[in-house]
Amino acid sequence: MTTLSITGGRVLRPDATVTRADVLVDQDAGEILEIGSDLAGEGNETLDAEGSLVTPGFVNGHCHVAMSLLRGYADDKPLDAWLQEDIWPAEGELTAEDVRTGAELGLLEMIKSGTTAFADMYFDVPEIAAAVEEAGLRARLGHGIVTVAKDDEGARADAETSLEVAREYDGAADGRISTAFMPHSLTTVGTEYLEEFVPKARDAGVPIHYHANETEDEVAPIVEEEGVRPLAYAAERGMLEPEDFVAHGVHVDESEIQLLAEAGTSVIHCPASNMKLASGMAPVQRLRDAGVTVGLGTDGAASNNDLSMLDEARDAAMLGKLAAADAAAVPAEAVAEMMTAGSADAIGLESGRLEEGAPADLAVIDLEKAHLTPRHDLVSHLAYAAAAADVRHTVCDGRVLMRDREVLTLDEAAVRERAQAAAEALSARAGDDE
Numbered sequence: 001m002t003t004l005s006i007t008g009g010r011v012l013r014p015d016a017t018v019t020r021a022d023v024l025v026d027q028d029a030g031e032i033l034e035i036g037s038d039l040a041g042e043g044n045e046t047l048d049a050e051g052s053l054v055t056p057g058f059v060n061g062h063c064h065v066a067m068s069l070l071r072g073y074a075d076d077k078p079l080d081a082w083l084q085e086d087i088w089p090a091e092g093e094l095t096a097e098d099v100r101t102g103a104e105l106g107l108l109e110m111i112k113s114g115t116t117a118f119a120d121m122y123f124d125v126p127e128i129a130a131a132v133e134e135a136g137l138r139a140r141l142g143h144g145i146v147t148v149a150k151d152d153e154g155a156r157a158d159a160e161t162s163l164e165v166a167r168e169y170d171g172a173a174d175g176r177i178s179t180a181f182m183p184h185s186l187t188t189v190g191t192e193y194l195e196e197f198v199p200k201a202r203d204a205g206v207p208i209h210y211h212a213n214e215t216e217d218e219v220a221p222i223v224e225e226e227g228v229r230p231l232a233y234a235a236e237r238g239m240l241e242p243e244d245f246v247a248h249g250v251h252v253d254e255s256e257i258q259l260l261a262e263a264g265t266s267v268i269h270c271p272a273s274n275m276k277l278a279s280g281m282a283p284v285q286r287l288r289d290a291g292v293t294v295g296l297g298t299d300g301a302a303s304n305n306d307l308s309m310l311d312e313a314r315d316a317a318m319l320g321k322l323a324a325a326d327a328a329a330v331p332a333e334a335v336a337e338m339m340t341a342g343s344a345d346a347i348g349l350e351s352g353r354l355e356e357g358a359p360a361d362l363a364v365i366d367l368e369k370a371h372l373t374p375r376h377d378l379v380s381h382l383a384y385a386a387a388a389a390d391v392r393h394t395v396c397d398g399r400v401l402m403r404d405r406e407v408l409t410l411d412e413a414a415v416r417e418r419a420q421a422a423a424e425a426l427s428a429r430a431g432d433d434e
């Protein structure tokens with residue numbers, strides 16, 4: 001057995017307490033063997049966590065990682081115009097190689113900001129899977145289906161691709177990759193395709209993930225045409241099961257909150273994207289009070305514009321209080337839970353908690369910084385004050401992905417260089433290089 005010890009740190013436990021402890025990891029099994037004192041001499045390899053907080057690796061519950069290539073490409077527009085006028089035309093120009101390059105850039109940023117697992121909806125998923133395999137993270141991947149503006153043949157081919165990708169890649173990268181069937185949203189995929197393909201996804205045994213109730217504009221057409229709220233419509237199509245998870249859930253009414261709670265379907269809250277596109281404020285405290293599992297996600301870098309879960313944590317706390325008009329809403333402890341175990345539960349992973357037998361997915365955060373002094377409450381620091389650049393080490397599945405801010409699985413300079421060149425070529429092709 002090869003072992004790794006993370007020594008001298010303060011460890012964030014599942015009950016939100018922080019204790020001084022070493023962590024011993026079985027690298028072959030990718031599991032935490034023991035959390036306790038005096039384990040420093042036990043590991044074949046050691047990571048220094050002196051003056052640092054050891055947290056579960058962050059779990060980004062909703063992303064489009066390859067969109068990192070479109071960071072800053074189009075800003076300051078609402079969802080509909082942003083997608084139709086800028087993002088979809090640019091995505092039409094992306095090659096499979098661009099998707100690979102964008103994914104590597106996003107994964108690099110994830111490792112540098114302590115994220116060890118994520119859920120992702122995009123196209124050219126084989127490229128994303130290859131990048132995940134190389135980078136060493138854990139992921140639930142899927143091909144996003146859009147059927148509007150496609151003929152029947154094109155629509156069905158897109159849905160078939162999502163099903164095939166879900167079947168083929170489940171369990172890839174030594175089990176670090178799992179999958180889901182991913183209709184883009186309830187308004188961009190036609191009812192007939194949901195009715196045909198959702199049962200097939202159930203037969204394949206994969207969860208279903210989609211954007212839901214992100215903007216008012218997505219709610220109104222369903223209420224008008226179907227006479228029911230979007231999540232009731234989703235439930236009628238068999239898309240509200242305990243393993244399923246929806247992104248956003250901004251404009252959900254009381255009946256939909258109850259529906260989610262009863263179904264056991266999780267919501268991934270994406271506060272930065274919701275603020276940037278002015279989509280609205282999700283009722284996060286009300287969802288949590290109703291017993292809904294709420295995770296946290298960045299969405300793509302083009303609507304955020306970064307993939308740091310520490311930024312997302314602060315945004316979630318701030319926006320949650322504003323939405324509830326209550327400073328006690330979405331407290332630091334809730335945010336710490338949402339960015340780790342909450343997201344992991346939502347997307348169906350065992351990660352997100354530091355305890356014996358759990359997956360060895362963790363991040364070590366340097367506390368010896370002016371903005372993290374003094375140390376009254378480390379959970380407070382995690383939610384409100386820590387930043388991506390404070391992450392020292394990142395470990396996933398027992399493997400060190402970053403040591404002392406040096407990423408070991410990807411060549412940082414080369415990835416950045418390739419991404420810059422690919423983005424410039426893309427702008428030229430999309431015809432808007434000023």
Ligand SMILES: N[C@@H](CCSC[C@H]1O[C@@H](n2cnc3c(=O)[nH]cnc32)[C@H](O)[C@@H]1O)C(=O)O
Binds near residue numbers: 083303
């Ligand atoms: N196969 C589909 C692609 C769907 S991938 C998922 C899509 O979600 C888009 N996307 C990114 N962020 C958001 C968001 O916040 N709401 C809705 N869609 C988004 C993203 O640009 C990407 O096109 C097609 O043929 O167009």
Ligand SMILES: [Zn+2]
Binds near residue numbers: 064211
């Ligand atoms: Zn999204």
